Amino acid sequence: MAEQFSPSLLTPSLLRDYVHANRKCYYRTEKPEPSQEEIIRISNTPALPSPIGPYPQYLTPCKVVIDTDIGTDIDDAFALLFALRDPNIEILGVTTNYGVAKIRQQVAQFICNRFAEEHHLESPVRCVTGSSRPLGSHRDYFLTHKEGTPLLDQKYLEENSFLEMQKETHLEAAQFLHEQISSRPHEITIVSIGIPTNIGLLLSEHPEDGDLIKEIVIMGYGSVILNNEELSHRDLKGSHAAETLAIESLSKGNIRLIYPNHNISADTLATKIMFDHPRLRIKILNHTVTAPFIGHGPPIQFLQKEAAKAQLAPEPSHQPEDNPKYPLLPKYHNLSSDGLVGTLMNVWFDIRNRHFQCLYDPLTVYEAAYTDPPGTPPEERTSSVNYICGTMIPHEWAAFGTFVPNPNGNHFFGAEVLAKKTDFTIDTNDTPFMKAFNASFRENEEVLS
Numbered sequence: 001m002a003e004q005f006s007p008s009l010l011t012p013s014l015l016r017d018y019v020h021a022n023r024k025c026y027y028r029t030e031k032p033e034p035s036q037e038e039i040i041r042i043s044n045t046p047a048l049p050s051p052i053g054p055y056p057q058y059l060t061p062c063k064v065v066i067d068t069d070i071g072t073d074i075d076d077a078f079a080l081l082f083a084l085r086d087p088n089i090e091i092l093g094v095t096t097n098y099g100v101a102k103i104r105q106q107v108a109q110f111i112c113n114r115f116a117e118e119h120h121l122e123s124p125v126r127c128v129t130g131s132s133r134p135l136g137s138h139r140d141y142f143l144t145h146k147e148g149t150p151l152l153d154q155k156y157l158e159e160n161s162f163l164e165m166q167k168e169t170h171l172e173a174a175q176f177l178h179e180q181i182s183s184r185p186h187e188i189t190i191v192s193i194g195i196p197t198n199i200g201l202l203l204s205e206h207p208e209d210g211d212l213i214k215e216i217v218i219m220g221y222g223s224v225i226l227n228n229e230e231l232s233h234r235d236l237k238g239s240h241a242a243e244t245l246a247i248e249s250l251s252k253g254n255i256r257l258i259y260p261n262h263n264i265s266a267d268t269l270a271t272k273i274m275f276d277h278p279r280l281r282i283k284i285l286n287h288t289v290t291a292p293f294i295g296h297g298p299p300i301q302f303l304q305k306e307a308a309k310a311q312l313a314p315e316p317s318h319q320p321e322d323n324p325k326y327p328l329l330p331k332y333h334n335l336s337s338d339g340l341v342g343t344l345m346n347v348w349f350d351i352r353n354r355h356f357q358c359l360y361d362p363l364t365v366y367e368a369a370y371t372d373p374p375g376t377p378p379e380e381r382t383s384s385v386n387y388i389c390g391t392m393i394p395h396e397w398a399a400f401g402t403f404v405p406n407p408n409g410n411h412f413f414g415a416e417v418l419a420k421k422t423d424f425t426i427d428t429n430d431t432p433f434m435k436a437f438n439a440s441f442r443e444n445e446e447v448l449s
């Protein structure tokens, strides 16, 4: 039996330990500003040439806990359903984070419950509410205030104030992670596709768990910050060529600054706790490698078609307050798991006024599960990304990072996508990931026949 978390963590004392807690700045207006201590650490970390190549660990099959901010950007819901369906992935649980973690837990549980019913599973994947309140960040919450809409009963949403929820430091998710990791040492991958608050809480209370986690695979960080020469190259020739030069510079053993992204800058302190663990292995799916993967066309149309079935559902036969812990509006009770995700997708697309989605989180789930044995020929690769090994040193101000390349580091930074490229385009349609994604979101052929 894993020991319990100490009650002292129930107060957000860690937030006060974040040195920049009172220094606010708009997202994307920040400038890198490493502290004196960080500069010393960067200069003391050996920078060595580190080849761009396949992820060196062949790890399969994959037992995961997915830590997610599902309910806003739709790619988390895509990632969850994709992972539920993938035969190579066993989901031991889902934990939620960021702003309205309680609402996000409900959304994830609806999808897992419906999936379990469809597949006659003994029990659905358990979804656990995590911390809404980050440990430390310089910036405010980004919420659409449509989280949970339209699936959740409006009365339930009114009773659960978003403002109040944002102050909640739930420890259940960190405790759940601790129990899973203690009972299955070296077996569990944490797939972090949200804000890493729960992981920060786990590692601050139980640093020893960092040695027992198989690895963390995160959707985190932006691209490498281009230098002046690379910027001029981009103006002349095309952006991908400039980014390629920046990655080549890393692989030759030059340290480089890395942009933050939403996930890690929403909890800079948790990010720092995670990356500063001296032995924890972390694979980083950053914007350079996630951006070329776009979900559009047939999978989107399929989800829209499934969502439209809610319009055909009979009028509600009972009020949701019959079962307040499961406040899914009756209109949606007959929808498939694809229909639930499609319904959330329609709301997100309305907010964004578009009909496609970058697949940041589904790619992260996929890359957690698909690695290749050493020496696999390129045409037989299942992973769609190459990595550079090194050490990410997070900056406590605004979540920039310095990546120090080194073939003996614990961190693996996504360096390039294995796809057809020109200076201006990357065609990912034939990548193993895109093929798997498109196959996951389509009419079930058994049902059709």
Ligand SMILES: [Ca+2]
Pocket: 068, 069, 070, 073, 075, 076, 193, 194, 361
């Ligand atoms: Ca996410």
